[in-house]
Amino acid sequence: QVQLVQSGAEVKKPGSSVKxxxxxxxxxxxxxxxxxxxxxxxxxxEWMGGIIPIxxxxxxxxxxxxxxxINADKSTSTAYMELSSLRxxxxxxxxxxxxxxxVAAGFDPWxxxxxxxxxx
Amino acid sequence: xxxxxxxxSVSGSPGQSITISCTGTSSDVGxxxxxxWYQQHPGKAPKLMIYEASKRPSGVSxxxxxxxxxxxxxxxxxxxxxxxxxxxxxxxxxxxxIYVFGIGTKVTVL
Numbered sequence: 001q002v003q004l005v006q007s008g009a010e011v012k013k014p015g016s017s018v019k020x021x022x023x024x025x026x027x028x029x030x031x032x033x034x035x036x037x038x039x040x041x042x043x044x045x046e047w048m049g050g051i052i053p054i055x056x057x058x059x060x061x062x063x064x065x066x067x068x069x070i071n072a073d074k075s076t077s078t079a080y081m082e083l084s085s086l087r088x089x090x091x092x093x094x095x096x097x098x099x100x101x102x103v104a105a106g107f108d109p110w111x112x113x114x115x116x117x118x119x120x
Numbered sequence: 121x122x123x124x125x126x127x128x129s130v131s132g133s134p135g136q137s138i139t140i141s142c143t144g145t146s147s148d149v150g151x152x153x154x155x156x157w158y159q160q161h162p163g164k165a166p167k168l169m170i171y172e173a174s175k176r177p178s179g180v181s182x183x184x185x186x187x188x189x190x191x192x193x194x195x196x197x198x199x200x201x202x203x204x205x206x207x208x209x210x211x212x213x214x215x216x217x218i219y220v221f222g223i224g225t226k227v228t229v230l
Contacts, residue, residue, distance in 0.1 A: 035219070037166075044123070044224040045158070045166065045209050050217065059217035062121065095165060104213040106156030106171030113165055 002027030004034075004096050004111035011117045017084040020114045022096030029077035030054040033099040035107055036070060036081040040092040050099075051079060086118045124149065124210055124222035131228040137198040140225045142210030143191055148220055150191040154213035157186055157195045161206045169208075170195060197227070205229045 007021040022034060035050035049060035053072035060068055064083070072079040079096060094114045097107035125143040132138040142155065149155055155173045158166035168177055170186035173193055183198045193212070197204055210222040 033217070037221075044207075045160075045211075045221045047211070047219040047221055050219075057217075061218065097166075100168075100171055102172065104152075104154045104217075104219075105175075106154075106168050106211070107158075107166075108168040108171075108177065110165040110167075 002029075002098060002109055004098065004109055006094075006096060006111040006114045009115040009117070011119065012086050014087055014118055014120055016086055017082055018086060018116050019080055019082040020094050020096075020116070022079045022081070022111050024077040024079075024098070029072075030074050032101065033103075034070075034072065034079040035097050035099065036068075037095045037097055037107070038092040039095070039113075040089070043092075048081070048094075053079065083116075086116075088118050090116065091118045092116060121148070121214055121218060121220045124212060124220055126208075126210060126222040126225045128223075129226045129228065131230055132197075132200045133230045134200055134202065136200050137196060138200060138227065140195045140197075140208055140210075140227070142193040142195070142212075142222045144193075144212050144220070145191055148212040148214040149188065149193055151215070152213045153188065155186070155188055155193040156211045157184075157193075158209045158211065159204075159206045160209065166209065200229055202229050 030053040036048040051058040069082045096111040157170040160166045173188040174186045
C-alpha cells in the first residue's frame with residue numbers, strides 16, 4: 001500500500017520560492033504520475049501539475065506555467081514541487097497525490113498536505 | 121481550463137438520498153469517462169470516493185454511486201448519515217495530462 005509523506009510547513013517572503021517534497025513508500029513509485037493539488041484557505045481544490053517519474057515528463061496547468069517546476073528522483077521515490085515568485089495568494093495547503101493504476105482515472109493516495117504561508 | 125460547475129451546497133435529512141451535479145464541457149467531462157469524486161472533511165486530505173465516473177474503490181461504502189451523462193457527472197449519496205457531512209469535489213481529465221476540479225459542494229446533514 002503506497003503512502004505519501006510530505007515535507008513540513010513553510011513560511012516564505014513574497015517574491016521568494018518554495019520547494020515541497022513528497023516521498024512515496026510501500027509500493028511502486030516510478031510508473032504512476034504524481035500530481036500536485038493546492039487548496040487556499042476556505043477555497044476549493046486546484047490541480048497544478050503532475051509528473052510521471054519513469055519518464056520525467058511533467059505537465060502543468062496553464063495558470064502556473066512558468067512559475068511551477070515539478071520533478072522526481074526515482075532513486076529516493078520522491079517528487080518535488082517548486083513554486084517561484086510567491087505572492088500572498090499562494091498561501092495554501094499543497095497536496096501530492098498519485099494516479100490510480102488505471103491511468104487518469106483518479107488520485108489515490110494523497111499526502112498529508114503541506115501548509116505554505118506567504119507573508120512579509 | 122475553467123473549474124467544473126457544482127452546486128455550492130446540498131442538504132438532506134438522515135436516511136435520505138442526495139445528488140451532487142458536476143457540469144463541464146465537451147473538452148473534459150463530455151469527452152472522457154475519467155471523472156472522479158473526492159470527499160474532504162475539515163482539516164483533512166481529500167479521499168477518493170468514485171473513479172472512472174461510476175467505480176467505487178475498495179473500502180468505500182456502496183451508499184456512494186456515480187454516473188455521467190453528456191457534459192454532466194453526478195454523485196449520489198443514499199441513506200445519508202451524519203458522517204457524510206463534508207465537502208465534495210469532482211475532477212475530470214481534460215486531455216494532454218491535464219485535470220480540472222469542480223468548485224466543490226458542501227453537504228449538510230440536517
